[in-house]
Amino acid sequence: MSLSRKTAVVGVYEHPTRFAPDKSMFQIMAESIRGALDDCGLTIKDVDGILSAGIGMSPMGIIGLCDYLNLTPNFMDGTNIGGASFVAHVAHAAAAINAGLCEVAVITYGSTIASTRFAIGTGGGAGGGGDPCHQFEFPYGPTGIGAYAMVAQRHMHEYGTTSEQLAEIAVTMRLHASMNPAAKYRDLITVEDVLASRIVSSPLHLLDCCMVSDGGGALVVTSAERARDLKKRPAYVLGAGETARHAARGQRDFLEIAAHQSGRLAFERAGVSHKDIDMAMIYDSFTITVLTTLENLGFCKRGEGGAFVSGGRLRYDGEFPINTDGGGLSSNHPGMRGIFLVIEAVKQLRGECGPRQVKDCQIALCHGTGGELGTRHSGATLILSNQ
Amino acid sequence: MPEEKDKKRYAKPLPHIDEEMRPWWEAAQRHELYIQKCRDCGDLRFHPRALCPSCLSSNTEWVRCSGRGKIYTFTVTNQNATAGFRDSLPYVLAWVELEEGLKLMSNIIDCQPSQVRIDLPVEAVFEDVTPDVTLVKFRPAA
Numbered sequence: 001m002s003l004s005r006k007t008a009v010v011g012v013y014e015h016p017t018r019f020a021p022d023k024s025m026f027q028i029m030a031e032s033i034r035g036a037l038d039d040c041g042l043t044i045k046d047v048d049g050i051l052s053a054g055i056g057m058s059p060m061g062i063i064g065l066c067d068y069l070n071l072t073p074n075f076m077d078g079t080n081i082g083g084a085s086f087v088a089h090v091a092h093a094a095a096a097i098n099a100g101l102c103e104v105a106v107i108t109y110g111s112t113i114a115s116t117r118f119a120i121g122t123g124g125g126a127g128g129g130g131d132p133c134h135q136f137e138f139p140y141g142p143t144g145i146g147a148y149a150m151v152a153q154r155h156m157h158e159y160g161t162t163s164e165q166l167a168e169i170a171v172t173m174r175l176h177a178s179m180n181p182a183a184k185y186r187d188l189i190t191v192e193d194v195l196a197s198r199i200v201s202s203p204l205h206l207l208d209c210c211m212v213s214d215g216g217g218a219l220v221v222t223s224a225e226r227a228r229d230l231k232k233r234p235a236y237v238l239g240a241g242e243t244a245r246h247a248a249r250g251q252r253d254f255l256e257i258a259a260h261q262s263g264r265l266a267f268e269r270a271g272v273s274h275k276d277i278d279m280a281m282i283y284d285s286f287t288i289t290v291l292t293t294l295e296n297l298g299f300c301k302r303g304e305g306g307a308f309v310s311g312g313r314l315r316y317d318g319e320f321p322i323n324t325d326g327g328g329l330s331s332n333h334p335g336m337r338g339i340f341l342v343i344e345a346v347k348q349l350r351g352e353c354g355p356r357q358v359k360d361c362q363i364a365l366c367h368g369t370g371g372e373l374g375t376r377h378s379g380a381t382l383i384l385s386n387q
Numbered sequence: 388m389p390e391e392k393d394k395k396r397y398a399k400p401l402p403h404i405d406e407e408m409r410p411w412w413e414a415a416q417r418h419e420l421y422i423q424k425c426r427d428c429g430d431l432r433f434h435p436r437a438l439c440p441s442c443l444s445s446n447t448e449w450v451r452c453s454g455r456g457k458i459y460t461f462t463v464t465n466q467n468a469t470a471g472f473r474d475s476l477p478y479v480l481a482w483v484e485l486e487e488g489l490k491l492m493s494n495i496i497d498c499q500p501s502q503v504r505i506d507l508p509v510e511a512v513f514e515d516v517t518p519d520v521t522l523v524k525f526r527p528a529a
Contacts, residue, residue, distance in 0.1 A: 119468040135402035136434045137492045139522050141464060141472040146480050149462035158506040177479070199478075202463040249440055250422070250433035250489030254460065256481070291510075374482075375492075 006092040008227040008234035009384065011040030012343040016334055018184045021115035024069045024263060025056050028037035028110030032218035040220050041231040042104060046276070048073055049096060049105030049221075051089040053080035055335040056111060061328040075102035081378035082370020083283055084242070085109075085328040086219070086338035088380035091240035093221040103222060110216030111334035115274040118337055120212060121145045122200065133247065137375065141324045145209055145286070147374030150199040151188065151254050152288035156203060158303065163203055165306035170207050170329050172314045173284060177326025179316070184213055185330045202323075203247075206285040210328035210337075217339040222252060235346040235384040238272060239364070241265025246376040258379025259296035259367055266381035267298075272363060274299055277383075279348055279358040280320070281341035283369040284327040290314075293367055294322075297381070322354045325341030326351070338368035342382065349386040362386055391454040397516050399471030404520075410449070411435045413492040414489035415521040418513040420452040422489050433489040454511030455528065479503050483525050 013035030015028050023031075029052065035044055050073045052065055062078035065071075075096045079085055086107055093105035115119060121144040155161045171191055177183035189207065197206040227234035241262035246252070252364035267273065280299075282289045291305035297322065300308035313319045325331045325344040332340065345364035347353050363385045393472055400519050404412050409435075414421050423432050425439035426446040431471055466495035479495040481503070498510060509525040516522055 015391070122466045123468050128431060130438065132405050132408065133434055135404055135408060138400045138518075139402050139516075140480055140494045140524075141399065141469065141478060141493055142480055142492060143467050144463060145466075146462045146464050150460040150480070150482060153505065154460035154514055200466050201462075202465075204462075247434075247490070250431070250491060367391065 001271065003094050003098055005236045006045055006219055006224055006239050007097050008220055008236045009090060009221055009242050009342060009346050010227045010230045010232065010234050011036040011042065012216050012346045013039055013217040014182065014340060014343045015110070016182050017215055018213045019114055020112055023112060025054060025110040025112055025216070026065060028112070028214070028216035029065065029108040029218070029258060030069060032110060032216045032300060033106050036106065036218035036220045039232060043383050046104045047071065047103030047106050049075035049093060051077040051105060051107045052109065053078060053085040053336070054109065055111055055118070060140040063087065073102065075105065081380070082366030083285065083336035083338045084370035084380040085336065085380045086339060087366050087382050090219065090221060090237060090241045090382050091242065091380070094237045098173070098225055099179050103226065105221045107221065107339065108216065108218040109336060109339045111336070112214045113335040114214045115210050118335070120208060120214035125274035131171055142375060144372055145204060146201040147206060147372035148286045148288055149204045149250040150374040151292060152203050153299050154254055155288065155292065159306065161291070163195055163205070163305040164191055166208055166291065166308055167191040167368070169314065170288040171291050172312070173323055173327040173329040176316055176324050176356055177330030179354070180326050180331055182333040183326040184211060187274060199240070203284060204288070210285050213332045213334050215332045217343050219339065219342055220346060221344065225315050232387055233350050235349045236387060238385050239266045239268070240380070240382045241269065241272025242378065242380040244378050246375065253380055254374060255302065256295045257291060257292055258369070258372055258377055259293045259381065262381040263297035263378040265366065268382050270383040272383060276363050277365045278361045278363050279324065279345070279347045280322045280367070281320050281366040283341060284323055284329050285333070285369065287329070289373060290322070292373065293369065299366060316358055321358045324358060336370070338370070338380070341366040343370055345384055397471070398474065398484060400469065401517065401520055406433055407437050412520070415513060415523055418521070420454050420511050420523055421449045422452055422485070422487055424450050428526050431487065431489055433456045433491050450487065453486050456483045456509055456525070458503065458507045458509060459484040459490050460505060461503055464504070481525070483509060494524045495526065496524050497524065502527065
């Protein structure tokens, strides 16, 4: 059964905060929900579905969020597959609405990871993970950055990809952030600046890595029918896909990532092809994340990512614009940032992006990565259209 | 690594050993490295687990490894806030591909980080970090 164009993202809100020691994560979520409902003209009374995931939330945190908001929803989804969660939540909400399980679903994320000084990328290997695999990894000190760095190292070895090529991604994200008043880092940088920054985990430099910020956001999803009467132009859900990649019982090819499968599913279900995509929001935890995701989604061949990301192709005014908000590398990254991928894509489809607006933007793709490319991760792809 | 010779002061995270995995950890204490093979479908696997993920058979053979392999990929870690690791920077984290074809995560030791490269032949080193835990690490092959 196709979900294409039966539901739409109708309200979006990105919380402006990048550092909020005075707020709780649920406060950031609730303020974001208020913003997203205002954006589309609905109220909290209309909400009968809630989807969320968090780093600070407890395993049953979705119920705690219902408590905070005094919600008694008809549909709940606390799926936590890392930063990709909120991209997957849009598909889950679309399926639930289409199946009649709820009518108006809110998806939200909030985090105070920066103000509480959680070492998300450079901790790792601490404490006991609950999964059986962790005992075979944590004693060796895998950091989040290290896991991605090992994918970068392998990519360089197999295909001759260079640090300069990876740096181009960071430079482009910063250019976009310079046009986004809410972005945390807005001063332009050069390839030389990236290469001169310290190596956190080889071959990744500090400026190859996303920041740690506070923040949050919310989305409102409803049926295409109900979307027609709301304030803003709907962003219709055309297709989506999700999956996981992991150590594969010791037989993994680490350059084949979840995007390969989730992207194929999303394109098939949406009934569109790569040339139809006007802009993309690609999870940029690290520069290498972007490069391997573009390859695995099929925008270029495996091994050709280095050349593909060069020459300004990814700029808002380039051949294939991505991450026009500045991404996790330069705008915000409160631990997980899948929700911001959808928020910016919807704003682009509405033509609300001012100086960084992509011309004639009708179809946008979002791809979230959760977890670590170099150990285990999720991938969720979503294709949206304003038609 | 002097601090690792002093068992009482071993500060890095220790594995939370599942009973399911205990035979593997006990073998490591004997300085033996094992992978598993499904007696029904023949599929090889690491890390060890009770069931073959390819066919769900419980009929398992433990296969002793030579301990030889090569570096599949690695990173020189310059920053890690975790106790124990923050005092032993930089260190080399790697996925090692065993001669038997499976990859496992480990550290590359007994060499300068600058000597480490992908495809470098390595051999297992068994490090008795506490009286109860032996870790399997790798060093450049002799």
